[in-house]
Amino acid sequence: MEKVGLVVKIDTEARKKADEFESWLRSKEVEVVRKKSVLPNRKISEAHPSVAPADLSCIFVLGGDGTFLSAVRWIGDQDIPILGVKFGEVGFLAGTTEDGLFSAAEAILDHRFITESRMRLLVRVIREGAEFAQETVLNDVVINKGALARLAHMNTTINDHYLTTYKADGLIISTPTGSTAYSLAAGGPIIHPAVPGIIMMPICPFTLTNRPLMVPESACIKIQLAEKSSDIMLTVDGQAGLAIDERDTIIVCKAPHPVRMITMPDQQYYDVLKAKLRWSGRV
Secondary structure (H helix, E strand, C coil), X not given: CEEEEEEECXXXXXXXXXXXXXXXXXXXXXXXXXXXXXXXXXXXXXXXCCCCCCCCCEEEEEECHHHHHHHHHHHCCCCCCEEEEECCCCCCCCCEEXXXXXXXXXXXXXXXXXXXXXXXXXXXXXXXXXXXXXXXXXXXXXXXXXXXXXXXXXXXXXCCEXXXXXXXXXXXXXXXXXXXXXXXXXXXXXXXCCCCCEEEXXXXXXXXXXXXXXXXXXXXXXXXXXXXXCCXXXXXXXXXXXXXXXXXEEEEEECCCCXXXXXXXXXXXXXXXXXXXXXXXXX
8 A cells, every 4th residue: 555644734724625635545545644744943852853654655745835844854864755735825845736736646646757856954063072963954054143132253164164254143054945935035046956056145244245155065064153152043944943152063064865856747947936926027
């Protein structure tokens, strides 16, 4: 029997559609492992999060980008294809809409689909010489200050070569997939997911010459806060966070395991951009 995962947004309409979809899957003798999406928390848990069963053939996500990111965390390092079904406000990560769910599922169950490999980042927090926390992210790693904190001073090196000390409200380190998330809102560039690279985007820099920088995906980025830093948070994919200070070294590199995102034949990345960003004009 085929087994699929189902992650559902905490939303009445999404739950209703998920119930209908689960019944439809079971009528086709497909076993369903259903997981409720969890709300983002403000602390990176020391305990390892629950991991999806290894024998899932794919995962359907009914929700917005936040729900999708929580499902990616559930996958962990496993090679399980995932499809986002838009039930949120943005849906950059969605592969289809609510109306296209059943036709997409038919194609997936018949193994008529393709996947795109999306790069992830591995972030490690080294505190006083020992690894204190580790997370894998699809969109971004964000260092930012609290509302009443002074500018964050972030000494930054790339491949152990000193780059600069960012003096800013924060710093976003993003994958190309995450370029349409917080980085875009902060004024960063849109990068096609197939372009191999990592975006470094300062948030409201004190020095106006600190511009967005894209480095190779092979780069290893290290960040050390200046002395007496306080009220600074490290946030991963907007899902979990950790208070950091000058004792910590944040290391961000390409993760060894990408995400396999299911795409439908009629879906074009540029069409998604035009729709979500409401670009006007026509040919």
